[in-house]
Amino acid sequence: xxxxxxxxQTRTEPxxxxxxxxxxxxxVDAWEPGAPQADHAVVWAxxxxxxxxxxxLRGLFNIGAGVDALLxxxxxxAIRVVRLDDAGMSVQMAEYVCHALIRHFREFxxxxxxxxxxxxxxxxxxxxxxxxxxxxxxxxxGERVARAVAQFEFPVNGWSRSPRAVEGLRCxxxxxxxxxxxxxxRVLVNLLPLTESTRGILDRRNLSQLxxxxxxxxxxxxxxxxxxxxADLIPLLDSGQLAGATLDVFEVEPLPPDHPFWRxxxxxxxxxGSARTMREASIAQIAGxxxxxxxxEPVAGVVDLLRGY
Amino acid sequence: xxxxxxxxQTRTEPxxxxxxxxxxxxxVDAWEPGAPQADHAVVWAxxxxxxxxxxxLRGLFNIGAGVDALLxxxxxxAIRVVRLDDAGMSVQMAEYVCHALIRHFREFxxxxxxxxxxxxxxxxxxxxxxxxxxxxxxxxxGERVARAVAQFEFPVNGWSRSPRAVEGLRCxxxxxxxxxxxxxxRVLVNLLPLTESTRGILDRRNLSQLxxxxxxxxxxxxxxxxxxxxADLIPLLDSGQLAGATLDVFEVEPLPPDHPFWRxxxxxxxxxGSARTMREASIAQIAGxxxxxxxxEPVAGVVDLLRGY
Numbered sequence: 001x002x003x004x005x006x007x008x009q010t011r012t013e014p015x016x017x018x019x020x021x022x023x024x025x026x027x028v029d030a031w032e033p034g035a036p037q038a039d040h041a042v043v044w045a046x047x048x049x050x051x052x053x054x055x056x057l058r059g060l061f062n063i064g065a066g067v068d069a070l071l072x073x074x075x076x077x078a079i080r081v082v083r084l085d086d087a088g089m090s091v092q093m094a095e096y097v098c099h100a101l102i103r104h105f106r107e108f109x110x111x112x113x114x115x116x117x118x119x120x121x122x123x124x125x126x127x128x129x130x131x132x133x134x135x136x137x138x139x140x141x142g143e144r145v146a147r148a149v150a151q152f153e154f155p156v157n158g159w160s161r162s163p164r165a166v167e168g169l170r171c172x173x174x175x176x177x178x179x180x181x182x183x184x185x186r187v188l189v190n191l192l193p194l195t196e197s198t199r200g201i202l203d204r205r206n207l208s209q210l211x212x213x214x215x216x217x218x219x220x221x222x223x224x225x226x227x228x229x230x231a232d233l234i235p236l237l238d239s240g241q242l243a244g245a246t247l248d249v250f251e252v253e254p255l256p257p258d259h260p261f262w263r264x265x266x267x268x269x270x271x272x273g274s275a276r277t278m279r280e281a282s283i284a285q286i287a288g289x290x291x292x293x294x295x296x297e298p299v300a301g302v303v304d305l306l307r308g309y
Numbered sequence: 310x311x312x313x314x315x316x317x318q319t320r321t322e323p324x325x326x327x328x329x330x331x332x333x334x335x336x337v338d339a340w341e342p343g344a345p346q347a348d349h350a351v352v353w354a355x356x357x358x359x360x361x362x363x364x365x366l367r368g369l370f371n372i373g374a375g376v377d378a379l380l381x382x383x384x385x386x387a388i389r390v391v392r393l394d395d396a397g398m399s400v401q402m403a404e405y406v407c408h409a410l411i412r413h414f415r416e417f418x419x420x421x422x423x424x425x426x427x428x429x430x431x432x433x434x435x436x437x438x439x440x441x442x443x444x445x446x447x448x449x450x451g452e453r454v455a456r457a458v459a460q461f462e463f464p465v466n467g468w469s470r471s472p473r474a475v476e477g478l479r480c481x482x483x484x485x486x487x488x489x490x491x492x493x494x495r496v497l498v499n500l501l502p503l504t505e506s507t508r509g510i511l512d513r514r515n516l517s518q519l520x521x522x523x524x525x526x527x528x529x530x531x532x533x534x535x536x537x538x539x540a541d542l543i544p545l546l547d548s549g550q551l552a553g554a555t556l557d558v559f560e561v562e563p564l565p566p567d568h569p570f571w572r573x574x575x576x577x578x579x580x581x582g583s584a585r586t587m588r589e590a591s592i593a594q595i596a597g598x599x600x601x602x603x604x605x606e607p608v609a610g611v612v613d614l615l616r617g618y
Contacts, residue, residue: 091437091462098461099411102404111579118571120563120580128400151460152407153400254429262427270420271429 001294004038004054006031006046007063014279015042015063022287040290045069051076059293061286063277065089065141067303068194068224080293081303086140087285088278093141093222094148096274097189100220100246101149104187105131128153132211134185136201137192137223138164138171139309141275145191157185182209187218194224195308203229207236216243222274225250230261237266248274310603313347313363315340315355316372323588324351324372331596349599354378360385368602370595372586374398374450376612377503377533389602390612395449396594397587402450402531403457405583406498409529409555410458413496414440437462441520443494445510446501446532447473447480448618450584454500466494491518496527502618503533512538516545525552531583534559539570546575557583 003026005016012030019028019042029035031050040059043050051073062070062083070081103109107123114121132155135146142158143166150156150168158166159181163173172181182188188210192198202221210217219242221228230251236242244266250259253272261267289299303309312335314325321339328337328351338344340359349368352359360366360382369390371379376392384390412418416432423430441464444455451467452475459465459477467475468490472482481490491497497519501507511530519526528551530537539560545551553575559568562581570576598608612618 095411095415095461099408099415099417102408103412106404106408108408108579111582112577114580115571115578118566122580122582125582125585148460151457152404257427262424268421269424270417271423271431273420273431273434276434 001026001040001290002036002038003028003040003042003290004031004035005029005042006050007042007044008046010044010063015283018279018283019287022283023290026290040293042286043070046073048073059290059299061289063282063286065139065275066193066224067309068226071195071303071305071308075305077305080299081305082286082289082299083301083303083309084277084282084285085301086144087281089275090141090144092275093191094145096222096248096270097145097220098148098152100268101131101133101154101187101189101218102152104218104244104246105154126215129155130213131155131187132157132185133187133189134159134181134210135169135189135191137190138166138169139191139193142189142191145189149189154187157181178206179209182206183211185217186211187220189220190223190227192223192227193309194226197308199226200229202227202232204232204236207232208241210242216240218243219245219247221245222248225253233267234260234264237264242266244268246270248272310335310349310599311345311347312337312349312351312599313340313344314338314351315359316351316353317355319353319372324592327588327592328596331592332599335599349602351595352379355382357382368599368608370598372591372595374448374584375502375533376618377535380504380612380614380617384614386614389608390614391595391598391608392610392612392618393586393591393594394610395453396590398584399450399453401584402500403454405531405557405579406454406529407457407461409577410440410442410463410496410498410527411461413527413553413555414463435524438464439522440464440496441466441494442496442498443468443490443519444478444498444500445469446499447475447478448500448502451500454498458498463496466490487515488518491515492520494526495520496529498529499532499536501532501536503535504617506617508535509538511536511541513541513545516541517550519551525549527552528554528556530554531557534562542576543569543573546573551575553577555579557581 016028016030037056041057042061044063057079060079060081065084067083133149134157135142136159138158138160146156146158146169156169158169159172164171246268248270261269292299314321325337325339346365350366351370353372366388369388371392374393442458443466444451445468447467447469455465455467455478465478467478468481473480555577557579558581570578601608
């Protein structure tokens with residue numbers, strides 16, 4: 001069995017070494033043009049040339065949860081695209097989202113600014129019931145984030161393409177229930193996969209539906225930059241319809257130095273680090289999936305190429 | 310039945326009105342010198358004169374979780390001092406502690422400072438296993454905080470005066486196990502009651518026991534300012550033994566404008582707001598306890614005056 005590794009923006013060597021150790025029965029090598037035909041590939045945003053050359057691949061294992069970069073490629077129809085299930089990412093997402101949510105709800109930014117001036121400040125505490133959190137996307141990551149938020153006793157709404165029932169969440173599904181979901185939520189957390197039907201879903205029209213009234217809605221985007229219509233955000237913040245946003249992903253990454261998001265007082269920018277791929281856990285998971293596929297067993301995380309996730 | 314209300318640093322009127330509504334069978338009034346003898350009192354840090362004048366009190370209901378201010382007074386031995394059980398405070402504590410913990414662990418301070426300069430920065434993620442969290446005090450608040458932290462998959466240690474078993478926590482008890490608890494923890498969260506045996510417990514000797522090695526220990530104090538030997542903290546931070554501290558409580562409050570904690574780069578100061586008393590929930594709880602006491606039923610939260618909590 002031959003496994004090839006093709007990772008952009010990521011050091012390839014530790015993955016090759018880790019996979020060799022985890023799959024001693026396989027030959028594992030870094031891909032380069034003209035390399036021999038492999039049975040499986042471990043990839044992150046590979047070029048089209050890679051797909052075109054590697055015509056025998058049975059499994060394409062993505063080292064992240066989002067496969068949108070893969071689905072931009074022309075893929076042979078029989079290939080199975082497999083994403084990571086969790087591999088240490090969901091707890092990081094839960095941390096990131098809870099930190100942003102609590103920071104906003106409790107106004108810690110305000111208190112820290114006052115403290116820098118040596119001021120013992122006081123604000124009337126906000127009511128938790130006014131800060132319903134809406135989680136878009138109820139996959140492995142979304143469900144974990146929703147459960148973490150619910151633990152802090154915020155009302156939690158969930159929205160997914162097909163109907164889901166998750167304990168402790170008020171669940172909405174499909175386009176028909178999208179507006180009701182938005183207007184019942186003040187803080188919107190995006191964990192959707194990026195597909196043709198979710199691209200640009202965070203636009204002026206939809207963000208304006210968020211629970212009205214003081215202090216406006218709040219956006220936390222931890223999925224993909226292309227979910228957000230970036231040009232719509234600052235007008236919504238400046239008009240007060242949105243109180244703020246915490247963004248980890250952007251249309252262009254790294255976010256260009258002159259991008260207005262960097263210094264807008266109501267936007268918190270982080271450099272696409274809400275959930276990093278944990279190499280060791282991921283290698284163990286991918287090795288297990290490759291073995292299962294070789295034995296003809298079912299494998300979790302196989303992507304529906306039509307649906308897009 | 311006559312109930313008197315004596316609150317320092319707190320508006321008395323809404324409490325009087327709320328208690329009147331919750332206990333229509335009682336007469337409720339704000340205390341003033343020379344007021345009639347009441348059966349029960351609802352208090353926050355009342356003066357000794359109040360206790361001396363009100364000789365018939367059966368119950369003294371504190372509108373907070375910590376009763377240290379009450380126990381400084383000379384109290385008649387038969388009086389029952391009752392503290393709030395939770396009344397919306399534990400979820401706020403969990404929020405506050407998780408925010409401070411995640412902010413430190415994930416280095417969000419660093420990322421926000423980089424973002425202000427328009428820099429797309431990267432740091433090697435820290436390992437969760439290196440950030441064991443030690444919770445001192447396993448009462449209603451401490452247990453809730455420990456459970457919230459455990460949800461983010463940090464190793465969690467708990468320390469209490471008498472042995473406790475809490476699922477998901479490694480529990481230590483008493484003086485004999487204190488050093489073992491400290492050296493097994495990197496982040497120390499203080500939720501102890503303030504008593505003669507816990508005053509000054511966060512001193513150089515004890516804080517130096519925290520889990521050594523990069524990046525040093527971290528202190529989160531949400532109990533009482535007098536738990537911390539304030540003069541010991543800055544030398545520990547400056548030597549690198551501690552990486553930082555988030556402090557909500559201080560020896561003198563408000564923290565004086567010239568206090569060095571305000572502007573130390575490794576200290577985050579908040580103005581004693583980690584958990585505010587929620588008036589409505591507290592009034593409902595106190596009303597229920599007064600009724601139970603009147604019926605001769607057991608009441609939760611009665612303070613052991615010798616033990617001090």
